[in-house]
Amino acid sequence: MTLLVGCETHLGGGTTNRIEQPTVGQQLIDLQKAKAAGAISDTEYQAQKAKLLNSK
Numbered sequence: 001m002t003l004l005v006g007c008e009t010h011l012g013g014g015t016t017n018r019i020e021q022p023t024v025g026q027q028l029i030d031l032q033k034a035k036a037a038g039a040i041s042d043t044e045y046q047a048q049k050a051k052l053l054n055s056k
Helices: 024-036 042-055
Strands: none
Touching: 024 042
16 A cells, blocks of 8 residues: 655646736726826826827
């Protein structure tokens, strides 16, 4: 009789770390949140929004 204690088998797998760029929509939402929180002014919001929309 064979007793295996504490043995683990890992086949394949592993982790893959990918850095994904946020979508334009998510960036617009983040900008709106920053404006609402007072982190950026309306002028900065409008400038960044225009930059995002014109870059795509």
